[in-house]
Amino acid sequence: MKTATLKLDTLTCPSCMLKIEAAARSVPGVDSDTVHVSFANSKVKFRFDDARTDAQTVAKAIETVGYPVLGTSVA
Template structure:
């Protein structure tokens, strides 16, 4: 779980304090600045540490 948190927090534009990984639910929630990052950047960060991203949505 900390590995996923670290990967997400390393993405420029992600609000580090907002990162919450819900490992048992296979979800991560976070806030990010859309002018600095997008869902593709965030998904790639998770995939780079060996996890699959099945779905990414923004609200």
């Protein structure tokens, strides 16, 4: 399992967090219990199985629901 942090464009409403969390959790290989969106920092952090997915796939899922991803880091 790897941990990823995605930097998002500034979040403007709490309901944005729910949409972003749902998008990240929908990607096979993401540990849905670890998905956390920080409203104050405009970041989403999660753990994923790198044999099943990658951070870029999750970023694309989030962008599909209308939230630009500005940066990605994986540890």
